[in-house]
Structure formats: C-alpha cells, structure tokens
Amino acid sequence: MAGSIEKNLVGGVLHLEFTSDDGRNTMDDDWFERLNKALEDASRDRNVRVVLLSSRGAAFCSGMNLRSATSGFLSEGFGGSPLARVSHRLADFTKPLLAAVHGSAIGGGATLLLHCDLVVAAADTKFRLPFASLGIAPEIGSSYLLPRAAGPRLANELVLLAKLFDAHTAQRAGFVNTVVEPGSELAMARQWAKDLTAQAPNALVESRRLLREEHAAGLHAAIDREGEALFAAVQLGEFDEAVAAFIAKRSPDFSAFH
16 A cells, blocks of 8 residues: 655754555555655755655555556646656755665656665665556656666666666666665665755755756656656556556566557
8 A cells, every 4th residue: 555654853854754554655646745745845944954765664665556556547637646746846856855765666666766866775675667567658757867867778778678676776877876784774864864964054955956957947848748658658558457467466468559
C-alpha cells in the first residue's frame, strides 16, 4: 500500500520520512499530494533551511502502487494531476534537498533523487527504472535530468533495458553522491544537512539557484512533455497488461501491441 510522510523539524532541518504498513513506501495520488504540500510548506517556512528525505521499512520508495493503478491513471490528463504538481514543485524548490536511501529505489523513487542536491545510499540498495516494462514513459523530469547526469549511453541502458542496477551504478549515473555501509546512510545525510545549516543562508540558496538556473526552463518543458507521453501511453493498453501481469505474478504479454 502507499503510505504516509512524517515530518520532523529540528535545527533547521525538516526531515520527511516515508512510511507505510508494508514497508515498501509506494506512490499514489495521495502520496504525491502529501509530498507536494510538505515541500510547499517548507519553501515558505523561514525555519526550514534544509529538507532531508528518508524512509522506514524495506524500501526507500518502491515507485507507483501498481495494485491500485488502473487505466484511469491520468484519465483527466497530466496537467492538473498530483504527479504534475509535485514534479514542477521539485523543479522549482529553492532550498537544499537531501536523501538517505536504503533497500530499493524504484521508478519514481529513483527519479525523485535526480532533484536532490546530495544523496547518500547504502551499498546494498537496488535501483530500477521500470517504465518501458510497464508500458509507460519516464517521469518527474528524468528524461531531461538523467542524460545530463549519466551521459546518454548509460541513460539509454538504464531506461530502455529497465533492469535492476546497484548503488555504485546509481552513483555513476548521478542518482547518488556517495555509497556507504548499510545502516550508516541516514547518519551521513544528517551530518551533511547539519553542515548545510551552518552555511550563510542567503548565499546557500543563491548558490543553489545559480547551479540550477540554466536548466530550469528545459526541465519544466521536459516534465510537460513527459506528461503528454505518459498520458498517451496509458491509453494504449500496455500499462493495463503490465499491471494485470504484476498482480497475477506473471510476465506481461505485449504481443498484441506490436
């Protein structure tokens, strides 16, 4: 099941912790709305200097909750969807964003990391971009950010083959800054967050803006293009077959769509 996001503000660091009963921390529309609201509130709160993302359970984030997904996903189009809102929110966010990652980061749980400034991952974390295997398009600006971080060859490999990859490959691809021993990722991310709160606040935000400003317009345009592609993809039936196969624990049969 998709879960909740717990908030805790200490010493200028807003810790957003993903939680769910099953520990997989999947995403759905309600989850996107919660994250969007938490980031919106954080951007307005002068007491928040840094935002740190982490999770409890077996996974950092397992991506879309396929058990509740249907062909009605994005049935009203992308523009007004919770996914669109949180994607553009991430692109516009002005404060340092960090993540501590363990277990697995799948789909949106991985592409979310491309918006973070600093990411620490446990060495045994598994990553996957399963979009092609689900009959949908990449999202959250990943079609723009990933080729620039990973280079086109590695980006092609990770997106088109849709296979699991390890934390060191994720580091090469730009999802992760550093890989650490399992169990130490949150402590390091917290230390980095504390270090950031010691910097001059205006200079920190301005430095971050300058590092990102050149790509802002391109990122927003890419998010909208992804949304159009995602909306078109879910109308074709491949997504329904992928979801049915997932629920039935079988391999999808895309032969009817050739």
